[in-house]
Amino acid sequence: MPNSKPTPVTMDAVYTAPGYLFRRMQQIAVALFIEECKAFDLTPVQYAALVTISTHPGIDATRLSAVIAxxxxxxxxxxERLETKEFIVRKPAPEDKRVKLLYLTKAGASVLNDIMPSVDKAQARMLQPLKPADRKTLLSLLTQLVDLNNEASRVPLRAEDALEHLGRSG
Amino acid sequence: MPNSKPTPVTMDAVYTAPGYLFRRMQQIAVALFIEECKAFDLTPVQYAALVTISTHPGIDATRLSAVIAxxxxxxxxxxERLETKEFIVRKPAPEDKRVKLLYLTKAGASVLNDIMPSVDKAQARMLQPLKPADRKTLLSLLTQLVDLNNEASRVPLRAEDALEHLGRSG
DNA sequence: GCCATATTGTGAGTATACTGTCAATTAATT
DNA sequence: AATTAATTGACAGTATACTCACAATATGGC
Incomplete structure (x- = not known):
């Protein structure tokens, strides 16, 4: 062993690290989403918010943040951006003056309906390079990992059921 | 009007989408890195840059961006932030007045050496919830996917070998 | 009823991650 | 050699993604 540097650092320290691979896949996933959905002027996060407001009309911002982590x-x-685009509206809650409730507008419901095929296409493209069996395996492992690591993230997912017990009716 | 019947949207449109899972894992990966490495005041990206400058002393910013995508x-x-922390220095290239070459300082080499165990710990924690065999499977599939989707990202990875042909010596 | 505590939305501040554009400089083409 | 191309680093602008802090409001303990 030739004695020069304290630690022989190689690029493998980056390329083989799971964190690096997750960052790369996130980059790729966003790029594919934006490319497929560019006609709709919606980002992945805005889409997730829109879906959640659609399935939970009248949800407030804090609960929304918990449902999509x-x-x-x-x-x-x-x-704010979704409101500017007039895809949602904010209405003050009658029983709690701090809270503003979120609802889809007609335009919001419409864009959500129309964007679905493009979103599906983008999601499919992310896994397309893999064999179908490998896609299932990867999705399964990813789902497990996200679930088991949930508390490790700064903003853990609090699914809908859990939310009902955290609210005013707890 | 093309659609009289709106599609029944459920949260599955979000939770089972690969893009959502990749975003969650990226969040979790960053959170674990920051937690394990908080003593070193380095972000995951700053760490990757530092590693690359360490293995490629005198690399310029454009090439660095290609090597870590x-x-x-x-x-x-x-x-700029790494320079402010005095972990790297920028020196003007003698043969090209546009270029600034990047080098580690002693403090940069030192912090890189010291942070390694914490980085390894963070990387291990990301996959810890899975069985060892599943970890290998996931890493293998992720590596394949990132590689096969490389051109889909806005900033494709251009590994070191490819870079040598893009430079001045082509 | 009162006070400590918690919650809600908001704001400032930092750090990725991308889109453009731009001047300075270098390389390529004629 | 002179015009054009491409490259480099920098800047402005937008959008996540997080931190901490704060005023307004609501709640629970007493």
């Missing part, structure tokens, strides 16, 4: 502060900006 | 504009800010 999204930071509350960041979500404020996302909501 | 990182946007050139974003990288400018990353480099």
């Amino acid at each position: 999204f930071d509350r502060s960041t979500l404020g900006n996302v909501i | 990182f946007d050139r504009s974003t990288l400018g800010n990353v480099i």
